[in-house]
Amino acid sequence: MSEEVLDSQQRTDCPPEQVDGYEEGAGQQHENGEHVARIGEEVLSRLPDDLYIPPDALEVFLEAFEGPLDLLLYLIRRQNLDILNIPIAEITRQYMNYVELMRELRLELAAEYLVMAAMLAEIKSRVLLPRPSSSAEDEETEDPRAELIRRLQEYEQFKQAAEELDQQPRLGRDVFTAAVCAPECRPQTPPPDVGLKDLLTALTGLLQRAERYQTHSVERQAISVRERMSETLKKLPHDSYTPLGELFTASEGRSGVVVTFLALLELVRESLIELAQAEAFAPIYVRAR
Structure with a gap:
C-alpha cells in the first residue's frame, strides 16, 4: 500500500491492524475476529451473504465509511448509506493511489473500480444539482440510485458470468488437441520373380x-x-x-x-x-x- 493511503488511514484514526486483510468469502467472519468495515460508529464484523469481495479489493477510508469499495456500493444500492455523506474527491484520491499500487499487480481489477468511482461521482453530482419540479413518475425515472442499482446488477451478472467462464476447461490450459500424425504408409508391392x-x-x-x-567382317x-x-x-x-x-x-x-x-x-x-x-x-x- 502506498504512503498516501497510509496517511489517509492515520487521518481517519483507524489503526492499520484493524483493516489489514479481509476474508474473501461472503458471510464469513474475519479469522482474527477483527471488523471488516465501519459505517459511521457501527462496526461490521461480517460481510453480507450476497456480496462477493474479490482479492486485493480497493479499501477506502472515509469519515463515514471504512472498508471495501464493493461494500460501499452495496450499501448505497440498499439505501443503507446516504451518498451525500460520501466525499467523492477523497475516494478519487485514494483510487489514484490504488491504481499506482495495482499497475504492476492486477490492472484489470483497478479498471473495475474506476467504473465504480465514476458511477459514484455521477450519482452524487446528479443528487446535488437542482432539478426542475416534475411529477412523481418523472422523479422516479430520474432517480440516480435506481440507475446505480441497474448498473450494479449488470456488473454483477457480467462478473458472475466471467467467473463461470473462467472455471470452464480452456484450450491450451486444461484441454490439449492431439498433435500426433499417423506415419505415411505406402504399400510396397514386390516385383514378381523372373524364371x-x-x-x-x-x-x-x-x-x-x-x-x-548385317555385320562386316571386321576384326575387333x-x-x-x-x-x-x-x-x-x-x-x-x-x-x-x-x-x-x-x-x-x-x-x-x-x-x-x-x-x-x-x-x-x-x-x-x-x-x-x-x-x-x-x-x-x-x-x-x-x-x-
Missing part, C-alpha cells in the same frame, strides 16, 4: 533381332564377360528399372548378345542386379541393387 523360361524367351527375341543386322577385340559385367553395372541406376533390351547392342551381333546375356546371368548370380516382370511374356526390367 529361367522368361529369360530364355527374352534371349530368343534378342537373337532374332540381332540377325536382322573380343569382349570378356567380366568387362561386360562392369559396363552393365555402370549403365544401371539404383533407383529405377531399365528395360532389358536397352542393355544389348544389336550392332555387336550374336557374339555381343551372348556376352551381354552371360554377364547378366553372372550379375544375377552374384546378387548385383535385380530382374522384374509384371506378368508372363511382359517386358523384363533390370535394376542395380
Whole structure:
C-alpha cells in the first residue's frame, strides 16, 4: 500500500491492524475476529451473504465509511448509506493511489473500480444539482440510485458470468488437441520373380533381332564377360528399372548378345542386379541393387 493511503488511514484514526486483510468469502467472519468495515460508529464484523469481495479489493477510508469499495456500493444500492455523506474527491484520491499500487499487480481489477468511482461521482453530482419540479413518475425515472442499482446488477451478472467462464476447461490450459500424425504408409508391392523360361524367351527375341543386322567382317577385340559385367553395372541406376533390351547392342551381333546375356546371368548370380516382370511374356526390367 502506498504512503498516501497510509496517511489517509492515520487521518481517519483507524489503526492499520484493524483493516489489514479481509476474508474473501461472503458471510464469513474475519479469522482474527477483527471488523471488516465501519459505517459511521457501527462496526461490521461480517460481510453480507450476497456480496462477493474479490482479492486485493480497493479499501477506502472515509469519515463515514471504512472498508471495501464493493461494500460501499452495496450499501448505497440498499439505501443503507446516504451518498451525500460520501466525499467523492477523497475516494478519487485514494483510487489514484490504488491504481499506482495495482499497475504492476492486477490492472484489470483497478479498471473495475474506476467504473465504480465514476458511477459514484455521477450519482452524487446528479443528487446535488437542482432539478426542475416534475411529477412523481418523472422523479422516479430520474432517480440516480435506481440507475446505480441497474448498473450494479449488470456488473454483477457480467462478473458472475466471467467467473463461470473462467472455471470452464480452456484450450491450451486444461484441454490439449492431439498433435500426433499417423506415419505415411505406402504399400510396397514386390516385383514378381523372373524364371529361367522368361529369360530364355527374352534371349530368343534378342537373337532374332540381332540377325536382322548385317555385320562386316571386321576384326575387333573380343569382349570378356567380366568387362561386360562392369559396363552393365555402370549403365544401371539404383533407383529405377531399365528395360532389358536397352542393355544389348544389336550392332555387336550374336557374339555381343551372348556376352551381354552371360554377364547378366553372372550379375544375377552374384546378387548385383535385380530382374522384374509384371506378368508372363511382359517386358523384363533390370535394376542395380
